[in-house]
Amino acid sequence: MNKVSQILVGGALGLSILTAASAADPKPQDTVDYRKSVYTIIGWNFAPIGAMMKGEVPFDAAAVVRHAQYVEMMSKAAPEGFTKGSGPDAVKDTEAKPEIWTNWDKFEAKMNDFQQEAAKLTEVAKGGNEGAIKAQFGKTAETCKACHKAFRKD
């Protein structure tokens, strides 16, 4: 039974549909599943912006705004996926390096860089200027790479 099933099992009025474990106290594997999901959605939305920037698909200003908003929202959702105890010592299937937790200030700074550039990408996207979007897309991508290089196993 998957997570959503666990959440929805039971009562019809939403008052008894949660298992205690699934809500207040996520297990390490749940946290890892969550953070992977966050990055999957970031990639899903970042990729089509890049395809437009490369000219592979036609530029669509409204689509860029929508995708950028999802990247921004997910950048703000990412930190809660890195709670203590969700590293490679607790779960097998993660590319997160232990350095995230032993060097938290540096990780937090890089996460903050990503959040800031992603927020700017939404702003710039709303302006609709393709050249400006391309430049800001590049800056945002740099923050992805910088964090992955330091804190993710390849």
Add this chain to the structure above:
Amino acid sequence: MNKVSQILVGGALGLSILTAASAADPKPQDTVDYRKSVYTIIGWNFAPIGAMMKGEVPFDAAAVVRHAQYVEMMSKAAPEGFTKGSGPDAVKDTEAKPEIWTNWDKFEAKMNDFQQEAAKLTEVAKGGNEGAIKAQFGKTAETCKACHKAFRKD
């Protein structure tokens, strides 16, 4: 190499960092990974609201708003995870029933119900009234269950 790595491979300026396949033309498995991620994030955010409604954790109005906003955003992100050709005939690891695509109008109606109730949950959450939130949480949960019952394998 995972999806984000594929996206970020290559050029330093974000102009050549995308593989063609990853962006303009997602593979069925990418689409399935995406929609699973959407529902993982929905569950992650829906669960703590439920825990508050059950009194397992203290009511926190600001947290409810934040979680409800993520559920709402993800409800709007869900449909693009159900493109034609991403059903159980194309990929093994999915609980999506073929009826989604053979009975698309009904699926779309149930998705729409979810989106509407999730949007209302954000609205109600902003009001901060715990009783009203509890009622709207229940209505939203009902739309989850109705769609799962019709369109998801258990």
